[in-house]
Amino acid sequence: MxxxxxxxxxxxxxxxxxxxxxxxxxxxxxxxxxxxxxxxxxxxxxxxxxxxxxxxxxxxxxxxxxxxxxxxxxxxxxxxxxxxxxxxxxxxxxxxxxxxxxxxxxxxxxxxxxxxxxxxxxxxxxLRGMLSASLDPRAVRRYRLAGFSLHPQMTFEGPLDRALLPVVDKVREGSAADVDLMNSIDRQRRGSAHGVDHEWLLGHARLVVSDTGTGAGYAYVSPQGGAQLLAATNRRTAARLLWECLAATPPGGSVSQQHLTAANEWAIDVGMAARLSLRPDGYLALRGMKPPMPYVHHGVFG
Ligand SMILES: CC(C)(COP(=O)(O)OP(=O)(O)OC[C@H]1O[C@@H](n2cnc3c(N)ncnc32)[C@H](O)[C@@H]1OP(=O)(O)O)[C@@H](O)C(=O)NCCC(=O)NCCS
The missing domain is CATH 3.40.630.30 (Gcn5-related N-acetyltransferase (GNAT))
Known part of the structure; x- marks a missing residue:
């Protein structure tokens, strides 16, 4: 240029x-x-x-x-x-x-x-703003000057030892029929539904759902393993879904689970139990809201 x-x-x-x-x-x-x-x-x-x-x-x-x-x-x-x-x-x-x-x-x-x-x-x-920020000090400066609070994000990574995976029950495959349920969980967890974003997500990732008498949640599974987006009404359901997403790691493969915040220690505990390595990785920048939980935000759709 x-x-x-x-x-x-x-x-x-x-x-x-x-x-x-x-x-x-x-x-x-x-x-x-x-x-x-x-x-x-x-x-x-x-x-x-x-x-x-x-x-x-x-x-x-x-x-x-x-x-x-x-x-x-x-x-x-x-x-x-x-x-x-x-x-x-x-x-x-x-x-x-x-x-x-x-x-x-x-x-x-x-x-x-x-x-x-x-x-x-x-x-x-x-009323609210949300974004997943890189480690670039220029970007972070722009976000803070625009009124966003910076919540450190963490990533778990490493080879997945399948012997450490628990048996996961009460999880089923999801479909477009679950969109109302997912929108309702999103409104509880982050104040707004994903709405039309589910159209894109359903066409590009496997959806898993847990809906029992005591809690409900969903996760879009990354093809490399881990959750692209996960929301639940309680920690137990969220942890069950995260294990299901980790179990989707291709055999012999390594997993990288991004977008974990300190508000989601249930997810940190899952990663620790799977003996993955935790490192800091940018920020969840928020305006007008607290870090959602139990929730693993999507890097683009929030
Ligand atoms: C983030 C990005 C889009 C911002 O664009 P930009 O044109 O650099 O932004 P601006 O020049 O308007 O603002 C950058 C600010 O950081 C400051 N800055 C420049 N270098 C810096 C450094 N090394 N450390 C801290 N601040 C720095 C600038 O002075 C400016 O602040 P000011 O306006 O108060 O003086 C651009 O830097 C970028 O593409 N980064 C790489 C990709 C990325 O991280 N994107 C964000 C993903 S969440």
């Missing part, structure tokens, strides 16, 4: 279009690769750019957000070139930030603030 820093201080912020998706996917690739190189611990494997398949999957999901929340999706242009973007959604009275990236050479000159302000305007009138 050949723009001067003076150009960068006056970006054009405009609504994202469907035909921007391939270009914003490249910005995401470059922004997160640069971030990983800056912040990952030395013990971590060398960061890699997402595969072509992963990039197309991300574009498909971002297209879904764009169709449902066109007012939450913005790009920044400098001298006719795309240099950054932010995507966000509103579900009931909660605003959620999905993806937010500025090209590394342009970072630190105010483009990010202009994009975040545009995305936040989509949530005007919302």
């Amino acid at each position: 050949t723009t001067t820093s003076q150009d960068v201080r006056a970006p054009l912020i405009r609504p994202m279009r469907e035909d921007d998706l391939p270009a914003v996917a490249l910005i995401r690739r470059d922004g997160f690769l640069d971030l990983d190189q800056r912040v990952l611990p030395r013990s971590a494997p060398d960061p890699l750019a997402p595969s072509e398949e992963a990039s197309l999957g991300w574009q498909e999901r971002t297209g879904f957000t764009l169709r449902h929340d066109p007012g939450g999706c913005w790009v920044a242009e400098v001298a006719g070139e795309l240099v950054g973007f932010a995507t966000s959604s509103v579900r009931e009275l909660t605003w959620m930030l999905h993806t937010y990236v500025v090209l590394p050479v342009v970072q630190g000159h105010g483009v990010g603030k202009a994009l975040l302000d545009a995305a936040l305007a989509h949530g005007q009138g919302c």
Whole structure:
């Protein structure tokens, strides 16, 4: 990119279009690769750019957000070139930030603030805000200055020893028929339903549900094992579902369970019982709400 820093201080912020998706996917690739190189611990494997398949999957999901929340999706242009973007959604009275990236050479000159302000305007009138923040000090500064509280997130990872898995009962496969139940649990746990997000999630992940006389909950299972999103009315049901998600780890595989907060010690206890390794991993940034529990938030849909 050949723009001067003076150009960068006056970006054009405009609504994202469907035909921007391939270009914003490249910005995401470059922004997160640069971030990983800056912040990952030395013990971590060398960061890699997402595969072509992963990039197309991300574009498909971002297209879904764009169709449902066109007012939450913005790009920044400098001298006719795309240099950054932010995507966000509103579900009931909660605003959620999905993806937010500025090209590394342009970072630190105010483009990010202009994009975040545009995305936040989509949530005007919302009572709550929620996002899963990276370790980037620039991002974290932006979120705190926008009034978000920063709750440390943790990740469990390591090879899964199947001998440690308990027998899990009272869990069944879920389907679209469970959407009302899931929306009701979400309203109790985080103040708003996922609504249309279930359309996307049901089409892209296995759903497991536990619904007994004493508690109810659900989880979307990651193909690599672990929960992409989990909500329950009590800890016992949540722990049962998390074990079911860990058991889905392919044989001989390692699991990475992200998005755990200190409010969810039931999940920390499951990971400890599975002898996985716990490490800090960014923040759950919240406005107008406390960390939901028992709950494992989705990295994009909250
Ligand atoms: C987060 C991101 C989108 C922000 O975009 P940006 O254009 O850099 O944002 P801005 O320049 O508006 O704001 C960055 C702030 O951090 C400050 N900053 C710059 N370098 C910094 C550093 N090393 N440590 C702390 N703060 C820093 C800037 O001065 C600015 O604060 P100010 O406006 O009060 O002066 C961008 O940095 C990025 O793409 N990061 C990598 C991907 C990422 O982590 N995305 C967020 C996912 S949750």
